[in-house]
Amino acid sequence: MRKLLARQHIETPSWAYANSGTRFKVFNQQGIPRDAYEKIADAAQVHRYTGVAPTVAIHIPWDTVDDYADLARFARDEGVAIGAVNPNTFQEDDYRLGSVCNPDPKIRRKAIDHLIECVHIGAETGSKQLSLWFADGTNYPGQDSIRDRQDRMADALAQTYQVMTDVAPEMTMLVEYKFFEPAFYTMDLPDWGTSLLHCLHLGERAKVLVDTGHHAPGTNIEMIVALLLREGRLGGFHFNSRFYADDDLIVGAADPFALFRIMLEIVQAGAVVPSAEGDPAADNSVAFMLDQGHNLEPKIPGEIRSVMNVQEATAKALSVDLDALGTARQAGDVLGANGIVMDAYNTDVRPLLEQVRTDMGLAPDPLAAYAASGYQQKIIEERVGGTAAGWGA
Numbered sequence: 272m273r274k275l276l277a278r279q280h281i282e283t284p285s286w287a288y289a290n291s292g293t294r295f296k297v298f299n300q301q302g303i304p305r306d307a308y309e310k311i312a313d314a315a316q317v318h319r320y321t322g323v324a325p326t327v328a329i330h331i332p333w334d335t336v337d338d339y340a341d342l343a344r345f346a347r348d349e350g351v352a353i354g355a356v357n358p359n360t361f362q363e364d365d366y367r368l369g370s371v372c373n374p375d376p377k378i379r380r381k382a383i384d385h386l387i388e389c390v391h392i393g394a395e396t397g398s399k400q401l402s403l404w405f406a407d408g409t410n411y412p413g414q415d416s417i418r419d420r421q422d423r424m425a426d427a428l429a430q431t432y433q434v435m436t437d438v439a440p441e442m443t444m445l446v447e448y449k450f451f452e453p454a455f456y457t458m459d460l461p462d463w464g465t466s467l468l469h470c471l472h473l474g475e476r477a478k479v480l481v482d483t484g485h486h487a488p489g490t491n492i493e494m495i496v497a498l499l500l501r502e503g504r505l506g507g508f509h510f511n512s513r514f515y516a517d518d519d520l521i522v523g524a525a526d527p528f529a530l531f532r533i534m535l536e537i538v539q540a541g542a543v544v545p546s547a548e549g550d551p552a553a554d555n556s557v558a559f560m561l562d563q564g565h566n567l568e569p570k571i572p573g574e575i576r577s578v579m580n581v582q583e584a585t586a587k588a589l590s591v592d593l594d595a596l597g598t599a600r601q602a603g604d605v606l607g608a609n610g611i612v613m614d615a616y617n618t619d620v621r622p623l624l625e626q627v628r629t630d631m632g633l634a635p636d637p638l639a640a641y642a643a644s645g646y647q648q649k650i651i652e653e654r655v656g657g658t659a660a661g662w663g664a
């Protein structure tokens with residue numbers, strides 16, 4: 272179990288290190304990165320103290336640079352690598368009626384060209400994932416044809432998938448869904464079923480991305496996870512937690528039990544670490560990524576805490592006695608089976624994780640080690656005028 276925990280890979284998002292807030296106010300903190308390089312430097316701190324966050328997702332154009340190969344080199348020098356490339360087709364006036372599903376073919380072309388540009392960025396940076404989320408949808412019945420919009424979505428994804436296959440065969444396409452917001456009547460990718468249908472038409476390198484904040488309240492997310500794993504189509508997660516909607520709070524903060532139940536499905540599918548071949552298209556290769564905003568709390572400690580929360584949920588899930596569970600299930604022992612799962616959930620795995628870190632040559636308490644490092648004081652002194660994450664500004 273300790274070996275698996277040491278090899279887990281949790282990706283942090285560049286945007287978590289930037290200023291963020293809500294549509295009411297973006298709060299400015301001190302020491303915030305001023306460009307993509309400084310965001311990567313901050314992400315490298317999270318990896319330095321946890322040992323399990325070796326990649327950082329980028330969002331384009333929030334992380335636009337002149338030379339992406341240079342950005343990848345910088346990341347390598349900092350001890351991390353570029354993770355998922357996230358195109359952004361939701362922040363321009365042109366996209367008022369949608370991006371890839373827009374009724375205007377010129378706007379669709381612009382959006383698809385941006386997706387293709389991001390495939391090239393992926394190839395240049397050595398990224399393994401193109402992570403797609405679309406704000407496309409409609410607000411009123413009759414506003415546009417639901418079916419035509421699906422055709423446009425299918426066409427855009429197919430064009431992008433083709434380029435990905437030609438230019439970056441190492442990459443996997445992750446297709447994220449969200450049940451509402453910013454559109455309120457229909458979202459063009461509202462749920463895992465719609466994402467999966469598109470993926471099935473595209474090919475085996477297209478998989479579904481589950482953002483834990485993107486479901487109706489009360490949704491049984493582990494059920495979705497189990498079904499997608501069964502189909503070999505769970506591409507990854509955007510982990511965060513929510514009390515109401517897409518709150519983007521620290522994963523495991525609102526509902527650690529739900530996170531544990533999700534990780535139990537991952538453990539049972541043997542997907543805690545990437546497949547032996549490291550092929551992201553392999554059936555059980557799942558990318559664990561964070562998608563969060565730290566509006567009030569400091570960013571780097573917020574990400575460290577998030578990584579630790581995922582580790583704790585994973586360690587608890589790995590503590591489930593699967594043999595005993597199988598026996599109880601076979602015997603129809605409902606309470607026994609549930610008891611085995613709850614015993615694991617109620618285990619304090621923090622000493623175990625301290626041991627894992629010590630084995631890895633790390634300090635047992637990553638938050639204390641970061642606080643003692645002086646990095647926070649250094650960036651507060653050096654950086655003036657940090658950027659906003661990109662949304663809500």
Ligand code: PSV
Nearest residue numbers: 286357404447482509517562
């Ligand atoms: C949209 O709510 C989303 O979850 C998508 O993944 C975006 O890329 C991300 O948030 C931006 O924070």
Ligand code: MN
Nearest residue numbers: 447482509562
């Ligand atoms: Mn997301």
Ligand code: MN
Nearest residue numbers: 482484485517
């Ligand atoms: Mn979201």
